[in-house]
Amino acid sequence: MKVTPIPAFDDNYIWAIHNGTSINGVADVVVVDPGDADPVIAAIKQNSWRLRAILLTHHHYDHTGGVGELIRLLDDAGDAYIPVYGPAHESIKEVTHPLSEGDQVDFENMGVHLKVLDTPGHTRGHICYYGNNALFCGDTLFAAGCGRIFEGTAAQMYESLEKIRTLPETTQLYCAHEYTLQNLGFARIAESDNRDIIERLKRVKGLRSQGKPSVPSTLAEELQTNPFLRSQQTVLVQNASLFAQRALIEPAEVFAVVRRWKDSLD
Numbered sequence: 001m002k003v004t005p006i007p008a009f010d011d012n013y014i015w016a017i018h019n020g021t022s023i024n025g026v027a028d029v030v031v032v033d034p035g036d037a038d039p040v041i042a043a044i045k046q047n048s049w050r051l052r053a054i055l056l057t058h059h060h061y062d063h064t065g066g067v068g069e070l071i072r073l074l075d076d077a078g079d080a081y082i083p084v085y086g087p088a089h090e091s092i093k094e095v096t097h098p099l100s101e102g103d104q105v106d107f108e109n110m111g112v113h114l115k116v117l118d119t120p121g122h123t124r125g126h127i128c129y130y131g132n133n134a135l136f137c138g139d140t141l142f143a144a145g146c147g148r149i150f151e152g153t154a155a156q157m158y159e160s161l162e163k164i165r166t167l168p169e170t171t172q173l174y175c176a177h178e179y180t181l182q183n184l185g186f187a188r189i190a191e192s193d194n195r196d197i198i199e200r201l202k203r204v205k206g207l208r209s210q211g212k213p214s215v216p217s218t219l220a221e222e223l224q225t226n227p228f229l230r231s232q233q234t235v236l237v238q239n240a241s242l243f244a245q246r247a248l249i250e251p252a253e254v255f256a257v258v259r260r261w262k263d264s265l266d
Contacts, residue, residue, distance in 0.1 A: 001112050001132040003174060005213050006043045008036040011178040012062055013215065015136060016043060019110045028052040028110055032129070032136045033176050037066035041073065052107060055114075056086035056095065057138025058126040063176065067094045089118075089125030099127060119164070121157025122147035128164070134172045134216075135164065142175045143217045144200070145183030146228040148263065154256035158231070161255070165229060169220035180204050180214035186262045187227050191235055196224040231255045 006014040015032040029049035033056060034040045044051060051074060056064055067084060071094065074082055085105055088098035099105070101118040114131035119140040126147075129136040139147035140160055149157050184201045191197060200221070204214045222229050230236050231251035240257045241248045248254045 006039050008039050009062060013176055014040060015174050017112060026050050033057055033063035034066040034070060035062040037069035040066060051082055054084045055129055056092060058087060058123040059090040059092050064092055087125040087127045117163060119160035121149055121152040121160045124151045133170060134174060136174045138176050142177060142183055143180040143215050144187050144226050145179055154259055155252055158252045158255045161228060167219055171219045172216040174216045181208060187225060190227040190239055200225050227258050
């Protein structure tokens with residue numbers, strides 16, 4: 001499986017999943033969270049791709065806004081029916097295949113097999129797709145950060161991130177936004193002496209200065225540098241307790257305070 005980023009808006013990534021194999025010069029592609037149709041259409045033309053399906057993680061418009069136009073354009077061109085997979089517990093009118101925890105999405109000819117994880121918190125029905133050593137995590141987990149809690153609860157988001165923590169540390173994490181520099185800025189505040197964070201910040205600054213994406217990252221890297229996955233680390237617990245002005249004991253409570261701490265600085 002190969003994954004190609006399609007930049008959209010100011011900082012979104014639409015992920016194109018393919019395998020590099022073409023028939024008569026055309027290769028199948030699956031796109032994740034196409035908030036804007038135009039860059040997807042341009043990438044399809046440039047790479048001689050044929051859109052096989054659309055995967056959605058949640059209902060926010062910057063993740064779904066291009067779906068209708070993509071479907072209309074393909075219908076007008078006489079192309080085959082395009083299935084749209086998305087969260088069962090959210091209202092997205094274009095979704096043809098509603099999904100929830102444990103469901104499987106298979107694209108046999110591409111060798112792609114994805115399991116669905118329920119990851120509420122950012123929104124009530126957010127889902128992620130895991131398979132082929134990759135996680136398409138939408139706005140649940142970011143590089144060095146996590147999504148804001150708009151509709152769910154801190155407890156839900158904590159449990160969603162704990163679910164992701166159980167995946168293999170080699171898992172490639174394909175989040176939907178280029179927020180890494182900002183997130184690492186907060187991570188340095190939360191754990192100022194963490195050498196892994198300092199080194200990652202240098203590395204990401206280098207990538208961004210060259211116009212290169214800072215994602216995907218690996219789960220191993222996130223476990224070392226992402227404060228939202230480090231709620232049991234002594235230094236982070238101490239610093240979060242100072243911010244809260246009370247002693248924090250439970251990891252879920254630490255997470256909730258760290259999320260509130262970052263919100264206060266954004």
